[in-house]
Amino acid sequence: MDNLGQICSAALQQYLSHGEARGLDIAAALEAANLDAERIRQPDARIPGVSFQTLLHTLIHQARDPLFGLHTSEFVQPGSYNVMGYIAMSASTLQEALSKVSLYEKLVGDMGTTDTQVTDNQAAIRWQCRYVQQPARQHLIDNVLGSWVRYARWLTGNEKLAPAQVWLEHPRPRAALVEEYQRVFLCEVRFAQPCSALIGPPDLLQQPIRQPDPLLLSTLEAHAIQQLNQLGVETSLGQRVKQCIQDAIGHSLPRKETIAERLGMNVRTLHRRLADEGHNWQKLLDEVRLHRARQLLCQSPAPQAEIAEALGYSDIRSFQRSFKRHTGITPGQFRTRHKSDL
Incomplete structure (x- = not known):
C-alpha cells in the first residue's frame, strides 16, 4: 500500500460532522479505521493517512451517496484547515490567502498538493490528490474543491462567488448529479478533465477578504512555521x-x-x-x-x-x-x- 502520510484531526471533522448529520454510525466507522474517538477530537493530533482512507471508505459505504465528498464541503470552517484557515482569514485578498497554501498545506495533511497558475487571461487553482484508491480519491477531490469555493464565499462575504468553470478528473455522472455539482459551484462543471481545478479570470483572486489583519497574519505565520518545524517539514x-x-x-x-x-x-x-x-x-x-x-x-x-x-x-x-x-x-x-x- 502507498504511503499516505498523515492528516490533522481537524480536517476529519467535516466528514464526521456530515456523517453525524446523516445519522451514520460514526462509532463503527472509527472502529473500522482503528481510530480513538477521544484522540481525533484533539486539535493537534495527527492521524495516519491509511486510517483516514479506511474511515472515508466506511463512511462512503454507509452513506450510499455518490456525492458524499461534495456534500461534506458544507461543513467547512476555519478550523478545518488548521492554522492555515485563520491565516487565510487575516489575508487581504483571495490571492494572498492562496499564496499561503503552498507554504502551509502540510499542516492540514498529506492528502495532496495545490498549484496556482495565473496568466493574463486565466487563473487556475489545481489540486493533485495523493490518494489513488477509489472511491476515496473522487470524494476527496470533490470535498477539497467544494470546500475551497464555500470557504472563499465565507471569507469574502459573497455567497454568489463562483469560478467560471470547475474541472474534475472523474467521469461525467448522470444528469441529476451534474445539476447538484452546478448547484454547489454555481458554474459550469466539466468532467473527464486532465486535472481537477477551479478556473476563472485573474481578477477573481483580487476579491478582498472581509477582515484583513496584517499583524495577526504575521503572528499566525510564525506559529505555522513553528508547527512545520515540529513536524520536521523544512520551508x-x-x-x-x-x-x-x-x-x-x-x-x-x-x-x-x-x-x-x-x-x-x-x-x-x-x-x-x-x-x-x-x-x-x-x-x-x-x-x-x-x-x-x-x-x-x-x-x-x-x-x-x-x-x-x-x-x-x-x-x-x-x-x-x-x-x-x-x-x-x-x-x-x-x-x-x-x-x-x-
Whole structure:
C-alpha cells in the first residue's frame, strides 16, 4: 500500500460532522479505521493517512451517496484547515490567502498538493490528490474543491462567488448529479478533465477578504512555521522571505532588518542563509515587486505614480527604470499590451 502520510484531526471533522448529520454510525466507522474517538477530537493530533482512507471508505459505504465528498464541503470552517484557515482569514485578498497554501498545506495533511497558475487571461487553482484508491480519491477531490469555493464565499462575504468553470478528473455522472455539482459551484462543471481545478479570470483572486489583519497574519505565520518545524517539514528561507515581502508590500517598504527579526535571525545570518540557497535580498525584493507591478498594471487603472509608491519605490522614474530593466519594456507599454484585461 502507498504511503499516505498523515492528516490533522481537524480536517476529519467535516466528514464526521456530515456523517453525524446523516445519522451514520460514526462509532463503527472509527472502529473500522482503528481510530480513538477521544484522540481525533484533539486539535493537534495527527492521524495516519491509511486510517483516514479506511474511515472515508466506511463512511462512503454507509452513506450510499455518490456525492458524499461534495456534500461534506458544507461543513467547512476555519478550523478545518488548521492554522492555515485563520491565516487565510487575516489575508487581504483571495490571492494572498492562496499564496499561503503552498507554504502551509502540510499542516492540514498529506492528502495532496495545490498549484496556482495565473496568466493574463486565466487563473487556475489545481489540486493533485495523493490518494489513488477509489472511491476515496473522487470524494476527496470533490470535498477539497467544494470546500475551497464555500470557504472563499465565507471569507469574502459573497455567497454568489463562483469560478467560471470547475474541472474534475472523474467521469461525467448522470444528469441529476451534474445539476447538484452546478448547484454547489454555481458554474459550469466539466468532467473527464486532465486535472481537477477551479478556473476563472485573474481578477477573481483580487476579491478582498472581509477582515484583513496584517499583524495577526504575521503572528499566525510564525506559529505555522513553528508547527512545520515540529513536524520536521523544512520551508525554504527564500520562499519565506518572499512571503514576508509580499505581506509588507502596500503597507510600507520592506526592511531586511524587520523581516530578519520576524524570521528569528539577524541580518547577517539572513544574508548568509539566502546565499546558501542561491538567493539574495535584492533579487527576492525585485521578484516580488515585479510580480505585483504586473498584476496592478493589468488589473488596476491606478496611475503609475501610485503603483510606484505602493511598491516602495522612491519615485515613478525609479519604478519605470526597474520595470524596463527586468522586462525590456516600460510599464506603459506593458499596460497597453494588456489593456483588454482592465
